[in-house]
Amino acid sequence: MFSSPDHDSIMILVAAPCLLLLYFLIKTLRERLFPDPQLPPGSLGWPLLGETLQFLPTRRTPKPERFVSDRMKKYNPQVFKTSLFGETVAVFCGPAGNKFLFQNENKLVNLWWPTSVKKLMKSSLSNVVGDDAKRMRKMLLTSLDRDALKRYIDRMDLVAQNHIRTHWEGKEELKLHPTINLYTFELSCRLFASIDDPTHISKLAHHFDIFLKGVIHFPIYVPGTPFYRASKAADAIKEELRLIARRRREALDKKMESHRKDLLSHLLVTTDASGKLLSESEIVDNMLMLLFASHDTTTSAMTCVMKYLAELPEVYEMVLREQLDIAKSKEAGELLKWEDIQRMRYSCNVVSEVLRMIPPIRGTFRKALVDFTYAGYKIPKGWKLYWSPDSTTKDPAYFPNPEEFDPSRYEGAGPAPYTFVPFGGGGRVCIGNEYSRPQILVFMHNIVKRFKWDLLIPDEKVTYDPMPAPSHGLPIRIQQHQSTA
Numbered sequence: 001m002f003s004s005p006d007h008d009s010i011m012i013l014v015a016a017p018c019l020l021l022l023y024f025l026i027k028t029l030r031e032r033l034f035p036d037p038q039l040p041p042g043s044l045g046w047p048l049l050g051e052t053l054q055f056l057p058t059r060r061t062p063k064p065e066r067f068v069s070d071r072m073k074k075y076n077p078q079v080f081k082t083s084l085f086g087e088t089v090a091v092f093c094g095p096a097g098n099k100f101l102f103q104n105e106n107k108l109v110n111l112w113w114p115t116s117v118k119k120l121m122k123s124s125l126s127n128v129v130g131d132d133a134k135r136m137r138k139m140l141l142t143s144l145d146r147d148a149l150k151r152y153i154d155r156m157d158l159v160a161q162n163h164i165r166t167h168w169e170g171k172e173e174l175k176l177h178p179t180i181n182l183y184t185f186e187l188s189c190r191l192f193a194s195i196d197d198p199t200h201i202s203k204l205a206h207h208f209d210i211f212l213k214g215v216i217h218f219p220i221y222v223p224g225t226p227f228y229r230a231s232k233a234a235d236a237i238k239e240e241l242r243l244i245a246r247r248r249r250e251a252l253d254k255k256m257e258s259h260r261k262d263l264l265s266h267l268l269v270t271t272d273a274s275g276k277l278l279s280e281s282e283i284v285d286n287m288l289m290l291l292f293a294s295h296d297t298t299t300s301a302m303t304c305v306m307k308y309l310a311e312l313p314e315v316y317e318m319v320l321r322e323q324l325d326i327a328k329s330k331e332a333g334e335l336l337k338w339e340d341i342q343r344m345r346y347s348c349n350v351v352s353e354v355l356r357m358i359p360p361i362r363g364t365f366r367k368a369l370v371d372f373t374y375a376g377y378k379i380p381k382g383w384k385l386y387w388s389p390d391s392t393t394k395d396p397a398y399f400p401n402p403e404e405f406d407p408s409r410y411e412g413a414g415p416a417p418y419t420f421v422p423f424g425g426g427g428r429v430c431i432g433n434e435y436s437r438p439q440i441l442v443f444m445h446n447i448v449k450r451f452k453w454d455l456l457i458p459d460e461k462v463t464y465d466p467m468p469a470p471s472h473g474l475p476i477r478i479q480q481h482q483s484t485a
Contacts (some may be wrong), residue, residue, distance in 0.1 A: 040090050040377040042071065042081035050083025052218075060463040064362060065390030068093065072391065078375040085114045085218070087384045089365075092374070093391035095398070095418035100374060101366055101387050102418070102426030106130055112367035112384055115219040116227050120211070120234045123282045124289035135272045140286060142266060144294075144435050151261065152191055154335040156442040159187050164446055168478065173456065175473035177303045180443075181205075184299045187439065188291055192263040193244055204240060207233040212296055216466045234288065241284045263290065297360035297423075298436045300467040302443055303474060304358045305351060307462070309448070310455045310476065312405060315350060316448065322346050323445045336442055344441050349407035351440050355422040356393045357405065358468050360436075363388030364424060392419040453478045 035041075045051035058067040071080050072093050079097060082089050092101055101109055110129040118127050125136045142148065163183045168174070185205045189195040195204070214230025221228050249268050267283045278286070309316045326340050366385040371378065379385070394402045398419040399409065409415060418425065423433040456475040462468050 036378075038378045040079045040081045040375075040379075041075040042091075044081065044083040044088065048086060050086065050088075052084050052086075055082075055084055060465065064464050065388070065394055068363075068388050068390045069394070076375070079377060084384075084386070085116075087114075089384045089386050090368075090374075090379055091386045091388070093388075094395075095392055095416065096375075097391065098387055098418040098421055098425065101385060102421075102424070105366075105426050106133075108369055108372050109366040109385055110369055112365040114216060114365070116217050116230070117215060119219055120215055120230060121285050121289045121292070123279070124285035126289055136278075136282070136286070139267065139270055139272060139278065140263075140290070142270065144263070144290075146434060149434060149438055150338040153338050153341060153438060153442065155191060156187060156439055157336040157446070159183075159190060160443050160446040164450065168447075168451065169480070171478060173475060173477050175475050176306055176453075177299070177470055177473045180302050180306070181209075181299045183443070184295050184302065184439070185291070188295045192287065192290060192294075193241070194262045194264070195244070200240075204237060207236045207240075208291065208295075211237065212292070212467070213465065215292065237288055237291075238284050241287050242280065245280060245283055245287075263287070294435050296467045298439055300358075300360050300469060301351065301355060301436060302440050303470065304462065304468060305354045305440060305444065306447070306453070306476075307455070307470070307474060308350070308354055308357070308405060310453055311458075315405070315407065316452070319347050319350060319444065320448045323449050326445065327449050336445065338438075340445075341438050341441055344445070346407065347441055347444055348437065349410040351437060351444075352410045352420070353405055353407045356389075356399065356409075356420060358462055359389040359393060359422045360467060361423070362390070362464060362466070387424075389420075389422055392421070395419075449481070451478045451480055 043051065045054070055067050058064045068091060071082070071091070074080075076093075078093055080091050080093075082091060092098070105111070106129070111126070111133070113126055121127060125133060125140060128136055160183070163186065167179050167182070182202075182205060185208060186198075186201050189201050189204065195201055210233035211230045214226035214228070214233075217226045217230070219227050221231060245264060245268065248264055252265065252268060264283070264287065267278055267286065269277075271277050309319065322344060326336075326343055330336075330340075363386055366387075368379050368381050368383045368385060371381045373379070392398050396402050398416055414420070423436070453476040456477060457472055460474060461471045463471055
């Protein structure tokens with residue numbers, strides 16, 4: 001008896017995925033039961049899940065660095081393997097690992113993000129590599145480099161003062177993290193897109209908070225999951241940014257307004273070396289990425305700075321003294337300038353020490369472009385690579401008494417190269433790095449010269465989700481100084 005062609009086709013359709021599944025299971029079991037000694041030591045955990053369920057919960061513990069540090073001790077202090085988000089990952093450790101990854105961008109490795117990030121910020125800088133990434137990064141950095149920041153300082157100062165009048169003055173208590181979160185998001189909206197309407201900013205901030213909770217998560221697009229909610233929130237943000245961009249482009253084309261000195265106008269009118277403009281989707285996705293890169297890491301760092309200043313009165317007093325000296329050198333009503341930021345040396349060291357104690361990011365991913373050898377082990381092409389500031393910032397070999405808060409570590413030559421990398425390094429250093437420090441220092445200047453504060457929950461934990469944040473929002477009691485500069 002002969003089978004019909006339709007029957008054969010059905011058998012092939014059924015058999016093909018079964019054979020693929022069988023191949024995947026055999027390959028997965030072999031990798032776990034009979035590991036290749038040429039590959040880095042480590043554990044790949046469960047099939048599909050890997051060690052993701054061990055990695056994600058550590059972000060909500062008092063010592064999130066233990067995922068990396070425990071495996072460095074157990075397997076190898078230079079490199080070990082794991083499996084995260086369905087990918088085999090080599091974790092590079094120590095200053096040598098940091099240096100290797102940062103210096104080999106576009107040679108041996110390229111930036112890689114989990115699928116959730118790729119889907120949410122499709123055509124942004126975070127998803128392009130090679131020459132396209134260089135072209136796009138150059139266009140973006142023109143509005144975020146040091147020259148641009150010099151022009152932003154007075155606007156940062158003005159927004160900080162308005163924020164304090166609205167949200168601080170006349171209050172006895174407030175929740176610090178959500179208050180700072182609102183301030184940093186408002187500042188980003190004003191500087192990047194000249195969005196000034198408080199109602200509009202509040203609406204965008206609501207969507208952005210939802211987006212953040214699912215941006216680095218399992219990409220399961222099912223109602224109720226963090227990724228599904230993040231996708232809906234990202235769509236709402238992008239639609240708002242798209243409408244703003246279209247209105248701005250129309251106004252610029254009709255010469256209804258002059259060229260604004262914000263990032264959006266810059267991206268709308270600036271061409272690359274070949275004379276090509278960014279597409280609307282590239283502009284919108286990059287605006288979303290920059291809000292993500294510049295706002296949330298800064299919110300976390302600023303909140304943690306305020307936490308340490310409350311816990312360490314001697315540090316607070318030295319910061320206050322430095323900021324009052326700067327304030328006394330200004331005329332009444334005169335705004336801060338770039339030169340004033342350069343004088344905030346002790347305050348800047350305090351910020352650096354906070355970034356060491358509580359890094360704003362847990363690390364980022366790369367992808368191996370070719371087979372190569374590192375620390376005597378083979379790293380196969382296609383493997384994902386991960387670095388984390390945790391592998392150096394809490395190591396007493398590089399930072400003696402690492403649990404002690406000591407701003408003097410950054411005096412003179414400062415930490416050894418590649419040991420202090422809170423925002424990454426090389427060609428893929430976090431694009432919000434330069435923007436973050438002056439923003440924090442401008443805020444510190446305006447707050448410490450007006451207020452002193454106490455923590456209402458002294459032992460409140462700071463956890464990562466995905467950025468560091470106090471578990472109860474860091475409620476504080478504030479006292480205004482008798483006379484403010």
